């Protein structure tokens with residue numbers, strides 16, 4: 001299975017068209033089964049920014065493009081324009097991949113006019129229902145905000161505010177992979193057998209210690225490779241190894257001791 005993870009396009013501020021042009025050309029040549037775009041298409045959530053982002057993304061030849069809003073897209077009621085131009089802010093998709101299928105769930109973690117994000121208790125049951133019982137291939141979550149602090153990004157102010165609850169849910173549902181953006185620095189964690197993969201900003205100079213890039217992810221049997229791709233400038237390995245866990249620490253208390261879904265809380 002091939003995945004292109006391309007985030008934080010940031011039309012409207014420090015956006016570099018040549019980077020986006022190069023990334024789109026390279027991603028089409030990569031022929032991914034999934035293009036995951038975890039947010040921040042825009043800078044201020046204005047409609048013309050979304051329209052410009054859409055005109056670029058229309059050039060993707062992949063039939064499975066999954067997009068969620070980021071905190072910048074939630075500014076100035078940008079979620080209205082997001083819904084008009086890209087559809088629902090949360091989605092669930094089953095896609096054909098070599099050797100089977102994959103389940104891809106996308107969640108909007110943005111809050112209007114805030115940089116902080118959350119999934120929200122009211123969405124836990126829906127998230128659970130999408131992944132529970134799925135046994136036909138990889139389970140992948142696409143979400144903008146980070147579940148864990150990312151190194152090399154300075155002081156952390158807006159980690160997902162319910163990250164602990166979401167990590168517990170992902171652990172119980174044995175979700176394989178989380179694809180996120182937001183911090184503009186690529187990194188990979190393996191937490192309770194969920195790979196948490198961040199990419200940088202693909203097409204803006206809003207970098208921290210990093211530079212513009214996107215991720216190419218390849219799953220082949222038990223092996224995974226995550227490759228940093230610098231648009232027009234080559235590539236570099238980010239992470240590789242066994243896709244399936246080498247060890248699995250069982251955690252025995254039931255999830256409900258820590259996380260209860262909203263229905264039971266009300």
Ligand SMILES: [Fe+2]
Nearest residue numbers: 008040070182
């Ligand atoms: Fe961003």
Ligand SMILES: [Fe+2]
Nearest residue numbers: 040070071182
């Ligand atoms: Fe962001």
